[in-house]
Amino acid sequence: MESEEQERTASDRNDSRLLIEGEGSTQDGAVNVAMEIISTPDRPRSWKGCLIGIGSKAYDKAETTTKDEEDDFDLLDGDIVKSSINGIPTIDFSTRVNQLLIKDMEHTVVIKLLGRNIGCTTLQNKILSLWQPSQPFRLMDIENGYYLEKFQNPEDFEKVLS
Numbered sequence: 001m002e003s004e005e006q007e008r009t010a011s012d013r014n015d016s017r018l019l020i021e022g023e024g025s026t027q028d029g030a031v032n033v034a035m036e037i038i039s040t041p042d043r044p045r046s047w048k049g050c051l052i053g054i055g056s057k058a059y060d061k062a063e064t065t066t067k068d069e070e071d072d073f074d075l076l077d078g079d080i081v082k083s084s085i086n087g088i089p090t091i092d093f094s095t096r097v098n099q100l101l102i103k104d105m106e107h108t109v110v111i112k113l114l115g116r117n118i119g120c121t122t123l124q125n126k127i128l129s130l131w132q133p134s135q136p137f138r139l140m141d142i143e144n145g146y147y148l149e150k151f152q153n154p155e156d157f158e159k160v161l162s
Helices: 002-011 047-052 058-063 095-104 120-131 154-161
Strands: 017-025 031-038 080-085 088-093 108-112 137-141 146-151
Touching (some): 088 095, 108 154, 120 137, 146 154
Antiparallel strands (some): 017 031, 108 146, 137 146
16 A cells, blocks of 8 residues: 555656545535645746746746747747858848747836846836836846846836837
8 A cells, every 4th residue: 555655656746736536425415525735846937937927836827827829939940040151150030030039028128227236126116116017017137237127018118118
């Protein structure tokens, strides 16, 4: 019995599922159910996940909406052309790939802090008080005093640029 349980636990470590075993109803109408929850440890966030706000943690999944169909795209043979000009390597993307990259960064602003460096949370609070966006935004520290801010609402993006 123990070896079966150990084998099941070892094989289920990589996935998250809820195992339910039911006995049926009792005389008073209650249902006897044994439940076992097996969860996986959190995986680190990818660079893409940080940039577009998709994380592997449960609270990130609840806060963000994912567009799997729009985010997934396949690179075709002619989409990337590698070449060398005067000994300098170059990479040329097709117009389709360029449009996908532009669309993803459409409402993003690069912020450079001049003078004193402040933390990401402090900058986020300053942005909230100065620009007063109508919807939440994503702020990412890209080091050396540079930040990426991605707006969800195009009107907030236009208001900041004007």
